[in-house]
Amino acid sequence: MNEKRLYLFSMISVSNLSKNYDAIQALKGISFGIKQGEFFGLLGPNGAGKTTTISIMSTLLEPNAGSVSIAGFDLKNNPTECKKIIGVVPQEIALYNELSAYDNLMFWGSLYNVTKSELRLRIDETLKLFGLFERRNDKVKTYSGGMKRRINIASALLHKPRVLFMDEPTVGIDPQSRNLIFEVVEKLHKEGMTIVYTTHYMEEAERFCDRIGIIDNGQIIAQGTLEELKSLSKISETIVVSFLNLSDSLYEKISSEWEGLTRTEDVVHFISSDVKRDLSVIVLKCSQAGLSISHIDIKKVNLETIFLSLTGKQLRD
Ligand SMILES: Nc1ncnc2c1ncn2[C@@H]1O[C@H](COP(=O)(O)OP(=O)(O)O)[C@@H](O)[C@H]1O
Ligand SMILES: [Mg+2]
Missing domain, CATH: 3.30.70 (Alpha-Beta Plaits)
Incomplete structure (x- = not known):
């Protein structure tokens, strides 16, 4: 199948994205396609351009050139449609420390078009999924880094997105939280969610990803399944x-x-x-x-x- 055809059938298509921060060329024309239900890993060292890519894909940042389409919607022309489809877990945790976990989720969830009663149900469900239902009324400032991270992920799931973007979700957290996040992510993948997961941990990419894009210095230097990458690198x-x-x-x-x-x-x-x-x-x-x-x-x-x-x-x- 040629690349164009593959992109037509994909859930996400990223085409020739470039992004400059003043003199820094953070992205130098990157392209990749992700199929529906696929777990795609963007693997690369610090400064490679992972967050820049995810930020553009989630409409938080405009590229200098290139395009993104999600479920057939062009991100630039149909940002509202795209936002309904995606859930975003940013690298930097975005929570109100003075609010409880429950109220944080209420706040983030109310940004979406979900009724209050439905939202309450989903919040309870999600808190249980992340093992934090018992702690729901405690202020987030009393939470560990790993617990905050779990709520951060939970807040991206309340509108039941079909596509989830996760930007280095396990950096700097305790093993217990990390394992719980792994379990949840694997469950979501099994249920058919399309996931884009950035990491600089090769163990994570090897464990979860159907396909991996290796990013370095603003360029995708190789992409494919682990087996394909192995044969590509000729080692x-x-x-x-x-x-x-x-x-x-x-x-x-x-x-x-x-x-x-x-x-x-x-x-x-x-x-x-x-x-x-x-x-x-x-x-x-x-x-x-x-x-x-x-x-x-x-x-x-x-x-x-x-x-x-x-x-x-x-x-x-
Ligand atoms: N807001 C910004 N202003 C200037 N340079 C930035 C900004 N954000 C990222 N960069 C630079 O762009 C490059 C890619 O960064 P980033 O996308 O955050 O990489 P990664 O997430 O892979 O660590 C790096 O060289 C980084 O220093
Ligand atoms: Mg980053």
Whole structure:
């Protein structure tokens, strides 16, 4: 399928977005499509342009060029229709500290076209979903960071959006809140919600996302499923073997039998396209050559190594 066709059938289509903040080119023409019900991860280091992208997609910021369409509505021409469809969880928590969680949700929920009685039901339901029903009447200022984050997400769900944007929703919170957020997000995805999730944690992108866009320096440098990204980056897994008795001549012997070896003192890296198949062969060949192995380590391909191979940089600061 060519790209244009894919975009026609997608829930979200982002096309050639550019954004400058004075001299800073935060987005340099980024494009991606997201299908209905898909969990799309935007993965990139700090300053890559994730928040700028999400802010434009949620009408909080105007791009210098490019367009976004959501469920067939052009964001610029039909912002009101788009806003009905999306729920936005901003990176910065937006809550009134002096109000209770309940009143905060009442405030945010009343911005949407939902009747008071329906809203009350939804608030109760959402508070329970996030494990905060018992604490609903406490002022938000008495909440932990993780609890505030949960209410922040809850407030984006009250109008039952079909599409949810979440901008780094687990940064700086306790493991208990993080796990609860993961559970809720997985549930929403299972129920068919389309989710756009930005993160700089590759574990999160690997765990949840159907497809991932890797963003760096205002550009999408690769996108696809994890498998597609793995093959795109052309890196292979490595079997790292430490020896007790590695000599130059023994190393020469095994390197004549195996492509792409590298050696650092007593440790040899064997590049492998199929670890299951190669591991036993390597062990056998080494023992036939008279080598004693002290340790074996398998380096998997993951988003961290993919990012490194594509950009030459670490994902983390
Ligand atoms: N309001 C702003 N004014 C000036 N520069 C900004 C502003 N917001 C973001 N930037 C810059 O734009 C780039 C992208 O930022 P951002 O979208 O926040 O990245 P991310 O969310 O991936 O960390 C960065 O270089 C950042 O410093
Ligand atoms: Mg950000």
